[in-house]
Amino acid sequence: MPDTPCAIQLDRISRRYAMGSTMVNAVDEVSLSIPTGEFLALLGSSGSGKSTLLNLIAGLDRPSSGTILAEGKNLAALSSPELARYRRNTIGMIFQSFNLLPRMTLEENIELPLRLAEVDHAERGGRVREALERVGLTHRSGHRPSELSGGEQQRTAIARALVNRPRILLADEPTGNLDSNTGEAILSLLHDLQSQLGMTIVMVTHERPLAERFADRLATMGDGRLLGVSPSGKAVAQ
Amino acid sequence: MKASDLTDLAIRNLREAVLRNALTTLGVAVGVASLVAMLSLGVGLQQLASKRLSQSGLFDTIFVTPKNNFRGMGRPQPRAAESNTPPRPLDEDARKQLEKLPNVIEVYPQIRFFTEVRFNNKPFATVVGGMPDSSRNSGAFDGMQGNFFSSPSANEAILQIEFARDLSEKPASLIGQELTLRYAERQPIPSASASPAESGGGFSVVPKELKLKIIGIVETEPAAGYGGYGNARLLIPLSTASTLRAAQVNDLRDIVRGETADKITYPSLSVRAKSPSLVAALEASIKSMGFNAFSLLDASKSLRTFFSVFDLLLGIFGSLALAVATLGIVNTLVMAILERRREIGVLKALGAADSDVQQLFFVEAGVMGFLGGTLGVTLGWLLGRAITFGTNVYLQRQNLNPIELSAVPWWLVILALLFALLVSLGAGLYPASRAAKLNPVDALRYE
Numbered sequence: 001m002p003d004t005p006c007a008i009q010l011d012r013i014s015r016r017y018a019m020g021s022t023m024v025n026a027v028d029e030v031s032l033s034i035p036t037g038e039f040l041a042l043l044g045s046s047g048s049g050k051s052t053l054l055n056l057i058a059g060l061d062r063p064s065s066g067t068i069l070a071e072g073k074n075l076a077a078l079s080s081p082e083l084a085r086y087r088r089n090t091i092g093m094i095f096q097s098f099n100l101l102p103r104m105t106l107e108e109n110i111e112l113p114l115r116l117a118e119v120d121h122a123e124r125g126g127r128v129r130e131a132l133e134r135v136g137l138t139h140r141s142g143h144r145p146s147e148l149s150g151g152e153q154q155r156t157a158i159a160r161a162l163v164n165r166p167r168i169l170l171a172d173e174p175t176g177n178l179d180s181n182t183g184e185a186i187l188s189l190l191h192d193l194q195s196q197l198g199m200t201i202v203m204v205t206h207e208r209p210l211a212e213r214f215a216d217r218l219a220t221m222g223d224g225r226l227l228g229v230s231p232s233g234k235a236v237a238q
Numbered sequence: 239m240k241a242s243d244l245t246d247l248a249i250r251n252l253r254e255a256v257l258r259n260a261l262t263t264l265g266v267a268v269g270v271a272s273l274v275a276m277l278s279l280g281v282g283l284q285q286l287a288s289k290r291l292s293q294s295g296l297f298d299t300i301f302v303t304p305k306n307n308f309r310g311m312g313r314p315q316p317r318a319a320e321s322n323t324p325p326r327p328l329d330e331d332a333r334k335q336l337e338k339l340p341n342v343i344e345v346y347p348q349i350r351f352f353t354e355v356r357f358n359n360k361p362f363a364t365v366v367g368g369m370p371d372s373s374r375n376s377g378a379f380d381g382m383q384g385n386f387f388s389s390p391s392a393n394e395a396i397l398q399i400e401f402a403r404d405l406s407e408k409p410a411s412l413i414g415q416e417l418t419l420r421y422a423e424r425q426p427i428p429s430a431s432a433s434p435a436e437s438g439g440g441f442s443v444v445p446k447e448l449k450l451k452i453i454g455i456v457e458t459e460p461a462a463g464y465g466g467y468g469n470a471r472l473l474i475p476l477s478t479a480s481t482l483r484a485a486q487v488n489d490l491r492d493i494v495r496g497e498t499a500d501k502i503t504y505p506s507l508s509v510r511a512k513s514p515s516l517v518a519a520l521e522a523s524i525k526s527m528g529f530n531a532f533s534l535l536d537a538s539k540s541l542r543t544f545f546s547v548f549d550l551l552l553g554i555f556g557s558l559a560l561a562v563a564t565l566g567i568v569n570t571l572v573m574a575i576l577e578r579r580r581e582i583g584v585l586k587a588l589g590a591a592d593s594d595v596q597q598l599f600f601v602e603a604g605v606m607g608f609l610g611g612t613l614g615v616t617l618g619w620l621l622g623r624a625i626t627f628g629t630n631v632y633l634q635r636q637n638l639n640p641i642e643l644s645a646v647p648w649w650l651v652i653l654a655l656l657f658a659l660l661v662s663l664g665a666g667l668y669p670a671s672r673a674a675k676l677n678p679v680d681a682l683r684y685e
Contacts, residue, residue, distance in 0.1 A: 060587060060678045081591045088589025095682070099584045103254055115243040116589045160588070 007200035008034040013066035026052040028224035041211035044221035059083040092161030096173035098153040100145040131159035151182035171203040187214040248601040262570040269560030270614025275621040276556035280549040282644040297514040304328040326528040347504040349479040356418040367470025368479030384454030391477040395450040401471035564665040571669030583681025592674040599670035607662020
């Protein structure tokens with residue numbers, strides 16, 4: 001996709017941690033361009049640096065060196081409140097363990113980003129319903145997370161990530177806690193969002209077969225380095 | 239985040255660990271209650287003292303005497319320059335002049351004289367005092383047994399309780415009975431000579447009697463002892479007292495000085511100002527007219543200073559419990575950070591700024607402070623009422639009148655609530671800042 005504008009551009013990104021007296025390169029000189037509307041899967045074994053890289057793209061962490069351009073913004077140059085605004089408005093995040101707040105209903109969990117974005121009360125109901133419809137959970141809106149299956153919880157998390165209408169969706173092992181059928185359904189939902197809304201999706205996963213089926217490209221990491229980027233099976237088939 | 243959302247989330251969070259937060263809030267409530275109870279006692283005592291003093295009618299009154307009045311032992315003698323100025327007599331002209339001064343409500347003479355009262359054919363020596371009709375509304379007679387004088391010149395008497403006890407073991411039974419006032423009436427001797435020095439301008443003293451109906455009994459005599467004439471224990475209307483022309487202390491002095499006996503001079507006059515705040519200026523004007531003037535304003539200032547210090551000390555002791563309660567808030571919120579670490583990470587991942595997290599913890603501390611403050615004010619008020627009740631039970635057993643020992647004015651309620659809120663927000667400072675600084679990546683990883 002050479003003519004498509006870049007949603008995310010990583011230029012020689014490094015993230016180093018001090019572990020006692022030694023420095024650990026969790027991410028080491030990674031450069032990568034992710035075009036708008038692409039579904040990219042980040043693969044790699046545990047400790048390869050893929051989740052750290054995702055956190056850097058999410059603005060939850062700052063790189064030790066290099067630059068990250070997301071939707072034209074240099075994340076390294078943003079202040080803490082600006083980074084919070086970026087997380088609120090530009091990206092949506094889903095996690096392996098869903099991270100729903102247990103004392104809130106589905107509806108209230110999904111409303112949370114709208115509260116943070118100070119969206120008017122009058123507008124909130126419609127936005128929450130729209131997100132719930134998109135993930136097919138309208139009938140469960142009054143339930144608490146503990147009353148839902150893993151798949152339903154992850155779909156709720158997706159609805160929460162979508163409610164502020166972000167342009168980028170970041171998923172950290174979204175199928176890690178789900179059985180294979182449910183995992184497949186979740187990836188199918190992500191794929192639909194990509195095609196219907198034109199969202200850019202970056203997904204960290206261990207599951208290469210699923211990634212081959214639903215992602216456009218696969219980026220493989222090892223020891224903090226980007227080992228290679230290849231088109232997925234789906235892309236090759238197309 | 240909007241304030242309504244912050245409050246909503248804070249209350250949800252507080253309800254999550256309801257027992258712990260309720261106990262912390264109760265700690266704040268106990269702290270505020272101790273503060274309010276202490277200060278309510280301070281305020282109550284101050285009001286009690288002020289009420290007693292204001293009932294005496296002294297704080298808006300200036301006591302005027304002529305400069306040639308007897309000086310007490312040990313008082314400095316007038317300076318040479320002062321003694322050269324001819325002293326002004328405190329006569330009717332002076333009284334009218336004083337009445338015309340701005341902000342003066344009334345000017346009346348102090349009429350007090352030693353005399354004998356006969357009741358049930360037994361003699362009782364006492365001091366009679368004339369009360370102006372205006373003292374009816376001064377509050378000094380509030381709570382008296384019986385009634386105030388039916389008219390300004392009625393032949394009626396109000397007894398001071400101690401004197402009533404002298405007359406009868408059951409003071410209340412005296413109301414409606416009659417007593418006889420025996421007094422010395424001053425009658426001028428017609429001058430046979432042109433020179434007052436020869437005639438002496440003197441007067442004769444004629445014993446007289448007046449029957450008075452007892453209509454009331456009062457606990458303390460207003461203006462007790464003021465002016466150096468001792469407590470009046472039998473009170474009669476001022477007009478009645480002045481028509482008696484009873485011989486008074488200054489009569490002998492006036493004769494010695496050769497002042498004519500038919501010209502009325504007063505040993506002293508009481509000048510009432512419109513308000514205590516006007517007393518100082520009025521006192522200065524009266525002094526400039528050539529009279530001695532004295533008021534109890536300084537005494538009231540000392541009283542206010544004393545109670546300010548007293549309230550401060552009570553407030554400090556009362557605040558100690560609140561200080562302990564603030565540690566409870568810090569502890570509760572620090573625990574909440576540990577428990578909600580992951581939740582803070584989620585909030586940050588969803589776009590919460592550090593300030594949002596900080597405000598959330600602040601509001602939680604504030605809600606605990608406000609609820610604790612409200613509960614504490616109520617508890618403090620109840621505690622004050624309980625202390626008042628207990629004291630009054632004791633006083634009644636001692637045959638003493640009940641008193642209002644504690645008072646919770648509006649300013650104390652507002653001050654206590656604000657103080658509880660501020661202290662709680664102060665206690666929330668450290669936990670809120672710690673929560674805001676949490677690294678979201680670490681927080682999300684926390685199990």
